[in-house]
Amino acid sequence: RNLQGASLKCVSVITDRLKNETYMHFLEQSKHDKTDTLHKLKFYTVIRYLQDMYNFSVAVQRTNSWGYSHNGSFDGLIGALQRREAEFGCSPVLFKINRAEVVDYVVPTWQTKHTFLFRQPKYQASYYSVYTRPLDGVVWRCMFGVLLVAGLTLNLILKVKKTNFFFDGRDSSLSLIWLLICSAVCQQGMPVNKNAVSARIIIFVTFMFSMMVYQFYNANVLSSLLNEQYSYIRNLNDLLHSDLKAGVEDMLFNKDYFKRTTDPVSLDLYKAKIATDKHYNFFDAEYGMGLVKRGGFAFHVDTSAAYAVMRKTFSEREICEVGEVQLFPPQYVGAVAVRGSQYREYIAVGVSKLLETGLMNRIKSIWESRKPPCAKQRYSTIMAVNIREFSMALLFLLWGCMLSLFILILEIFVHKIKRRNMGRTHLKKLKPWGETYSS
Numbered sequence: 458r459n460l461q462g463a464s465l466k467c468v469s470v471i472t473d474r475l476k477n478e479t480y481m482h483f484l485e486q487s488k489h490d491k492t493d494t495l496h497k498l499k500f501y502t503v504i505r506y507l508q509d510m511y512n513f514s515v516a517v518q519r520t521n522s523w524g525y526s527h528n529g530s531f532d533g534l535i536g537a538l539q540r541r542e543a544e545f546g547c548s549p550v551l552f553k554i555n556r557a558e559v560v561d562y563v564v565p566t567w568q569t570k571h572t573f574l575f576r577q578p579k580y581q582a583s584y585y586s587v588y589t590r591p592l593d594g595v596v597w598r599c600m601f602g603v604l605l606v607a608g609l610t611l612n613l614i615l616k617v618k619k620t621n622f623f624f625d626g627r628d629s630s631l632s633l634i635w636l637l638i639c640s641a642v643c644q645q646g647m648p649v650n651k652n653a654v655s656a657r658i659i660i661f662v663t664f665m666f667s668m669m670v671y672q673f674y675n676a677n678v679l680s681s682l683l684n685e686q687y688s689y690i691r692n693l694n695d696l697l698h699s700d701l702k703a704g705v706e707d708m709l710f711n712k713d714y715f716k717r718t719t720d721p722v723s724l725d726l727y728k729a730k731i732a733t734d735k736h737y738n739f740f741d742a743e744y745g746m747g748l749v750k751r752g753g754f755a756f757h758v759d760t761s762a763a764y765a766v767m768r769k770t771f772s773e774r775e776i777c778e779v780g781e782v783q784l785f786p787p788q789y790v791g792a793v794a795v796r797g798s799q800y801r802e803y804i805a806v807g808v809s810k811l812l813e814t815g816l817m818n819r820i821k822s823i824w825e826s827r828k829p830p831c832a833k834q835r836y837s838t839i840m841a842v843n844i845r846e847f848s849m850a851l852l853f854l855l856w857g858c859m860l861s862l863f864i865l866i867l868e869i870f871v872h873k874i875k876r877r878n879m880g881r882t883h884l885k886k887l888k889p890w891g892e893t894y895s896s
Contacts, residue, residue, distance in 0.1 A: 458803065460513040465800065467504070468518045468537045469547035470497050472708065480519045484547075495523070495710070495759070495790055496567050497548040499824045503566070504547050506816065507807040518543055523550045525713050533709075535560055538795050545804060549790035551710060556793075563792040564805045567821055570787040571711075574746070574763055575701055575755035576778040577688055588849060591677035600670060607663045608638045614656045641667040688780060693722050696755055696782050703730035704738030704745050706758040712739070714785065723784060742766065750775060757784055765826040777831040 471480050478486075484501045504515060524535025531539050534546050539559045549566050550556065592600070612634045640646055641663045690696050696703065703726065705711045715727045731738050740748070745756035746766040756763075767776060792808060794801045811817045 458511060460511045460803075463513045464516055465513055465545070466516045466518065466543040467545050467547040468520055468534045468543045469501060470495075470521065470523050470534055471519050472521055481517060484517065495549065495551070495569055496761075496821075496824075499820050500549045500566060500792070501547055502820050502824075503808065503811060503817070506811060507804065510807050510810075511803055515547065517547055522709050523548070524556065525709060526555055531556070531559060535793070538793060541795055543795070544798055544800055545794035546792065550793055551788055551790055559796065560793045561796050561798060561801055563794050563801050564808045565789040565791040566808065566817065568787050568789050570760045571706075571757060571784065572760060573693075573696060573703070573755045573757045573782040573784060574749055574760075575690065575696075575780055575782075576749060576752050576775060577690065577780045578700065578753075587678065591674050603666065604638050604642070604663070607659055607666075608634045611637070611656060611659045611663075614659065638663065642671070644668065644671055690755075690780055690782060693726065693782055693784065697722060697726045697729065701730075701753055701755045702738070702748075703755045704740050704748065704757070705731055706742055706745060706756070706762075707739040708759075711757065746770070749779070755782070760828070761825045764828050768826055768829050771829070773832050776829045 469480070469484060471483060473483065475483055484498065508514065518537065520533045520537065522533025524531045524533040524538075530536060534548060534550060535556050537543050538546065545563070551569075552562060552565075556562075589597070608631075612631055615634075637660070641660075644667065646664070690699055690701070715723065715731075718724065740756070742758050742762040743766055745754075745758055746763055747770070748754040749756050750771055767779065771779070792804050794804060808817070
């Protein structure tokens with residue numbers, strides 16, 4: 458059919474901040490590397506195909522909203538069609554019941570997918586768990602019990618045999634026994650002078666036991682840090698109870714979802730991680746994916762925008778570490794027109810022909826980036842342990858240094874008090890001699 462060059466009004470949703478260009482230039486000259494949320498740019502390409510098929514032109518009106526209900530009326534694209542300010546939409550919209558009451562959904566076009574993207578954490582626990590995870594709680598208790606028994610036994614032997622050991626050959630206190638046990642666990646050892654065979658046996662057994670535990674523990678910690686991590690976060694509830702921070706792409710349909718959803722997990726996630734008293738984590742796609750790349754952050758975004766950023770900025774290892782959790786399932790978007798529009802059939806038939814000939818899939822393949830494949834080349838990048846895994850060792854060292862300084866200051870203070878008391882006592886002893894001499 459030929460519409461003989463008729464000029465039809467349509468409404469296009471443009472949420473991007475335009476710089477040094479008009480919105481028509483943005484629609485007609487957009488490059489394929491631009492963010493195309495909800496297929497708004499792809500669908501304008503479809504409209505241009507329909508113009509050639511039916512011989513009509515369009516007068517495009519710009520809006521920044523797909524259309525959401527406020528006190529019975531809609532804003533944005535749906536509102537313009539409700540007020541009959543345009544014939545159809547130059548951008549597709551999500552299927553919603555309240556929208557279907559005021560406009561006609563003509564035909565579905567493409568499926569849109571929004572999901573949380575994040576780098577899988579190496580472990581789902583606190584900072585210190587990397588050092589406690591290799592052994593079960595029962596094993597830890599048994600190990601400390603064995604070392605305690607060995608220390609007490611050695612102390613008993615030294616007391617009974619009166620064996621002299623360490624540098625001065627006199628010290629056999631519990632504190633020195635404790636240092637000996639710690640040195641055995643840390644594979645360091647201490648110089649010991651002893652004559653009792655029983656003491657030598659208990660020390661030998663302690664060092665052998667510590668060596669076996671140390672080898673297993675060291676290998677387990679190293680492998681857990683460098684090997685491919687386990688997928689700890691598999692659903693929305695796991696994400697809610699994880700240590701990851703969360704954010705959402707700054708789009709109106711995301712904010713509308715959290716306003717209308719009754720899903721308790723989604724609402725808890727929104728209150729706990731997205732819109733808190735301190736943070737309001739709504740970002741554009743590029744900034745949000747930058748936080749994902751940095752790690753420790755989950756970002757809910759249109760995959761058509763996210764995958765393009767991943768291809769440009771993520772390394773092979775970072776791509777392999779990316780996990781996905783869906784907030785809601787993928788949804789179709791559809792073309793809309795004024796309720797009872799005479800052009801409804803034109804759009805439906807035209808889009809159906811484009812689907813049959815494969816042009817719709819071709820348009821999607823040109824505009825959309827697929828998820829980058831994970832090239833699992835084990836030694837393609839340097840395996841590195843980050844500061845999170847190393848932090849507890851540094852904190853332990855800092856705590857030990859501070860405790861040592863505190864004890865040193867305390868010892869100096871106590872020593873000064875003792876010297877002062879000794880001086881006073883010495884003066885009191887000398888005073889009677891002075892009085893006798895004067896008399």
